[in-house]
Amino acid sequence: MSRIRFVERTGSTNSDLLAASELPEGEWLVAERQDQGRGRQNRCWESPTGNFHGSTLVRLQPSDPPAGSLALCAGLALIRAVEAAAPATGLMLKWPNDLLLGRAKLAGILLERQEDRVVAGFGVNLAQAPTIEGRETAALSSVALVSPKSFAPLLAAAFARELGRWRDDRQALTALWLESAHPVGTPLSVHVMADEKLEGTFAGLAEDGALRLALPHGEERRIHAADVMLGND
Template identity: 40%
Template sequence: MGFELGPVAAAAGYQLLAFEKAGSTNAEALNRARLGIEGPLWITAREQSAGRGRRGRTWETPTGNLAASLLLTLNATRPQAATLGFVAGLALNEAVSAVAPGIAVRVGVDGLDEPRTRLTLKWPNDVLADGAKLAGILLEVEPSGDRLAVVIGLGVNVAAAPAGLPYPATALNELGSFVTAEGLFTALTDAWVRFHLIWDGGRGLAEIRRLWLAQAAGLGAPVAVRIGDSVLRGKFETLDEEGRLIVLTDDGERRAVTAGEVHFGAAASLAS
């Protein structure tokens, strides 16, 4: 089975370029933006050898995992474009729930306990399953004439999670759902269209924010945010209208965080 767009994405005019191997799907997308290709264009690779994560980290994509990037050219500001990470997180959660409904919720023994959501969204751009990292999202933006070329890269642990990371990670197959990267991608392309229409050039950010907060990891919990050489501690209170993390500190001050390394719960007390 090859990578294919979903019927909604195909009807909406999205295009697809699929590689067997690529260094980085984000790099492939940016190269095409520099050649004047505007998108919307999805780029996938069965194997990615030089994937990029946030904050300059590498992202491993062995065969069986999903590496996909979406190229868009928008009339938007950089802050508006950055909020597409929330759109991507919502779309990815919906796609995983569609192809692997058995892992979307967990119930207790004999189903007697209340079901709870296993999939959550971690600010700014991670998807977690049972608190472990399942997927990461990387946005890269460049000027393109008087508009912006925006690339949204998504890496999902489908077949296996990388070992030796400083945080817990998991994969769909490890959670007992034997879906394929190709099947997840098709569902993702259709889910993206739905949430991108809600976003509506940034005009629908309030609704995207509401939907994202309903699936947020660590909301109301202790949080520690490493910003450069300092650590901000407090409680994850909400997101503001621009998608910034709002931390309520112990002295009652509300601090808006644009970027940083976030730790929740018990990990927040250990972060230094």
């Protein structure tokens, strides 16, 4: 059973949930504003009023799939919630943690783990599209007006549903994720580290949720963490 708490302002909803070790699975914290919002690799995530900034808690069980594959669960829940909230077309998941509207970033996900607890944080541009250097961004307000308070229960319900699928039928979850993502064969630029850039095509997902990148000379590389751009940017 999900419980959603709304606060006017905090530093980071992810940090708040990680700091509260007694909280049960299914707890949600949604903030109108974050002062220390962050994305992957500790990048700053702008958190203007009207956008969605929220996190939820998962308690890992011994029988659970690899924790890294929770990114697929979170991504699928996110796109389903946006589809339920607005008649947006052109939505697409991009590995590992982005939701695109066309080719522009609409939302991002940050997973953080502490022992048997994983916090999944979601930032969704409902009202405004913050500037990200080198990236095109979009807001859902271009197609529909959706408030954080109306979006939160949609995302909580979708996440609970996909979390159950992740535990009970991960193959089905992976197949559904692939249906909503960039197709197999899509050209990708993968920045594994600051000084390592790979170019290849999307070859699907490994069992643990890693990206399978087909390289030009026939080799395949599995990517567990990287910045991924569509095309050869």
